Amino acid sequence: MQKYTLGIDVGSVSTNLVLLDEKKHLIKKLYLKTAGNPIETIKKGLGILHEELGDVDIFAVGTTGSGRQLASILVGADIVKNEITTHAAAALSYYPNTQTILEIGGQDSKIIVIRNKTVVDFAMNTVCAAGTGSFLDRQAQRLGIPINKFGEIALKSHNPTRIAGRCAVFAESDMIHKQQMGHSIEDILKGLCEALVRNYFSNVAKGKEIRPLILFQGGVAANTGIKKAFEEQLEQSVTIPENYDVMGAIGAAILAFNHIVSRQKATRFLGMDIAAQNYKVKSFECKGCPNNCEIIQLFSDNKLKARWGDRCGKWSSTIAV
């Protein structure tokens, strides 16, 4: 029977699931909106996989993304890895000569510098989310443009306006100003793409040496306007991998696969039927000290499975995760 490796990337905006075969080829990918409910989304994703592929033999499971701990508890993951490591692993498996990865997701943007197939440096946006997916989403919504048409429309512009990209709030008010002045939507969108890329270079990628091959990953890579702006400002071509939107999940799967192979262990995967189980999250505020930590408790069929959220470890340490 064919064995599969499962990779799950729980991000702020999307939750992605991938299945790889034994040769680490992508068999199936799912890109679902997290919509503020990661548990339901993971369950839904597993349900879809189960429905389409039937009972499959899962060899290894890896989770990543900001919801990686939660996903790991839910499905029983073999490895839980941060996004930087997984994105690099996925990129290198498709393009071994990669030297730079530009990654823009829903809430954060990062640059990963790779030399000789190893990550040597990286940076993530620190205090500002301007230029990330959620911001573009919001602007598209405000202008009444479907997000998947954003790039296409921006590319039609011949005379982009200049928009302040320093800060999401300034960018928005600048856009409104330009719009009221009578600039065309194309020019405003192109201007916004340029501003965001400028912000990326002066903020995230500051001081990093960008060498080819340059990959552009993450949900925002779907936006051709941003890609074009990157290429114009870098004066180099930028490659978008075929599965740009699920690279994190692919990386998690690859790392999980390698982990199980090298340790020769059995997977900790809890089985596809977790999709059918009833999960509930209850939270309460601990009054033990003025920190008032919010303790989150995960129940599966009314049995307490995990607790987290406390600073002191009073609650989380009472139950094994």
Added chain:
Amino acid sequence: MFWKDVDILKITFPHMGNIYIPLKTIFENLGLEVIPPPFCTRRTLELGVAYSPEFACLPLKINIGNFIEALEKGANTIIMAGGIGPCRFGYYGEVQREILKDLGFNFEMIILEPPQGHFFELLNKVKCISNKKNNSVKDIVRAIRLAWKKALLLDQLDMESFKTRPIEITRGQTDKVYNWLLQQINDIRHEDNIDNFKTKIIKAFSNIRISDKATIKVGIVGEIYTVLEPFVNLNIEKQLGELGVEVSRNIYITDWVRENLLPAFLKPKDHTKMLQLAQPFINCFIGGHGQESVAQIVNFSKKGFDGVIHLLPFTCMPEIVAKSAIPRVSQQYCIPVMTVILDEHSAETGFRTRLEAFTDMICHNKEVNDFAKVHSRN
């Protein structure tokens, strides 16, 4: 005058890591009542944020929170450090005094200005105020000596915990021993009990079961308050320890006291020499610890550390200057450096992601290098 209206002086000061222990020791030994602020919690932060200017950096806000909570508990005299140079911190004491007065608190604030021996000025001040107990010079010296020895123990305690935490077999063991010893150091009353405490610390830590797991070494540099206060840096030392990292700081309590509170002639001589390491990147004092940060990155690289994490509060000017020099320092000295900006909003998940990614990167690079070394020998 304020002091004439109150019978008993109840002293408080801002939190910065474990510095409350030596400070408490000094004032208590001078016969003064001390009310340290409750440990920093979310309430401290919320109070601070509510009453501080939005664009001030996090230390000012946490200080305000500390002061309010201590005044609520009955403190009436605040001791605050001053400062010089381009860092705004030098003005924080004054600003805080005005904010607290506007809030209607009744208190006195003593601001210690570095660098030239203002410590004695403070003691004189304190001496004048506390005429109920007349402290002789001998008393004062004794109080300072006890506090100083405690500070040295606290630094030793930190360093021991850095070594043990990444390799402890049962997670949390180091923290338990650490907290137990911390309490004991806090409780020491006489200097006689201090001298054998060093061995006690070593012994207590050697009782923790450890593995022979390989660790990586990461240095922590940056703005002093964010480096020393675990509430602000989200327990970075503990988090890194749990990730299997042996950490080291560029600054300890005793260093800060030496540089800021002691008269010039007692200052460490190697400090100036260390600062020269910042050349040619930053050649002069730029306020705060900006120059130190760069110098210490070089220092850590020379000591064979695997990486450095640079901490600063959002809007910290000196460290922003340092930050812009860091890519070149990092390249020239072949040491990876990650800058983390801390603010009231620092989301713990994002912070953890960066720490994990950084340690992953270092571990992986080490593996690759070791692999290459083995193969080039054959």
